[in-house]
Amino acid sequence: MMIQLALDRMNMEEALELVRTVESSIDWIEVGTSLIKEFGIGSIKEMSESFPDKKIVADMKTIDNAAYEMDLCFQNGADIATVMGVASDVTIQTCLEKAREYKGKIMIDLLNVSDSRLEQLQKYDQAIFCEHVSKDSQENGGHTLIDMRNHAGSMRAAAGGITLSSLPAMIANRLDVMIIGSAITKAKHPADAARRFKEAMNMEKDVKQV
Numbered sequence: 165m166m167i168q169l170a171l172d173r174m175n176m177e178e179a180l181e182l183v184r185t186v187e188s189s190i191d192w193i194e195v196g197t198s199l200i201k202e203f204g205i206g207s208i209k210e211m212s213e214s215f216p217d218k219k220i221v222a223d224m225k226t227i228d229n230a231a232y233e234m235d236l237c238f239q240n241g242a243d244i245a246t247v248m249g250v251a252s253d254v255t256i257q258t259c260l261e262k263a264r265e266y267k268g269k270i271m272i273d274l275l276n277v278s279d280s281r282l283e284q285l286q287k288y289d290q291a292i293f294c295e296h297v298s299k300d301s302q303e304n305g306g307h308t309l310i311d312m313r314n315h316a317g318s319m320r321a322a323a324g325g326i327t328l329s330s331l332p333a334m335i336a337n338r339l340d341v342m343i344i345g346s347a348i349t350k351a352k353h354p355a356d357a358a359r360r361f362k363e364a365m366n367m368e369k370d371v372k373q374v
C-alpha cells in the first residue's frame with residue numbers, strides 16, 4: 165500500500181518544504197488541484213524537478229479538453245493525471261490514450277459517480293480508480309466515510325479526510341494507494357504524522373508497482 169501525499173491550500177515554498185520533511189514516509193506526491201489552479205502548471209514541473217525519484221500525480225480533475233490538459237500534465241513531469249469519472253467517455257478515453265503516449269497513468273476520480281456510471285467505467289481497467297469524499301462534504305456535511313465499491317481498476321485508491329483514526333478501516337479495504345492530505349499537511353508535526361501513517365501501512369505487504 166502506498167501513501168500519496170495531497171498538497172493543497174498552501175504556497176509552493178510550503179509545499180516543497182513539506183515534501184522534504186516527510187519524503188521518507190511517502191510514496192507519491194500529489195500536486196493538488198488548488199496548487200495547480202493557484203500557481204499554474206509550473207507547479208507540477210517544479211515538484212517533479214525537485215523530487216525526480218517520486219511519482220508525481222497531477223490532480224487536474226479534468227472534465228473536458230482532455231488532450232490539451234493531458235499534454236500539459238505529462239509534458240510538465242506528471243506520471244499520473246486525474247480525470248473525473250463523471251466526464252464523458254470520449255474525455256476519459258482521450259486521457260487514457262494520452263497516458264499511453266507518454267507512458268503515464270490515469271486516475272479516475274469517482275467523486276459523484278453513481279453505481280450505474282461506475283458500471284460503465286469498468287471498461288477502463290488500465291486506470292487507477294479513486295473513491296473520493298469531497299472537501300465540501302467533509303467540511304459542510306460532516307461526511308467522511310469513504311464507500312469502497314468493487315471495480316475493475318488496475319489499482320484502487322481512496323481520498324478525502326483520511327485520518328489516523330479512520331486508517332484501520334481503510335487498510336481493511338486493501339487499497340493500493342491511500343491519498344492523505346490535511347492529516348499530514350496540517351498536522352502540528354507533519355513528519356511524525358507521515359511516519360505514523362507509514363508504520364501502520366507497512367503492515368500491508370503487497371505493494372504493487374505502477
Ligand SMILES: O=C([C@H](O)CO)[C@H](O)[C@H](O)COP(=O)(O)O
Nearest residue numbers: 170197323324325326344345346
Ligand atoms: O482531491 C482532494 C480534494 O478534492 C481537494 O482538492 C484532496 O486531494 C483529497 O481530499 C485529500 O485531501 P484530504 O481530504 O485533506 O486528506
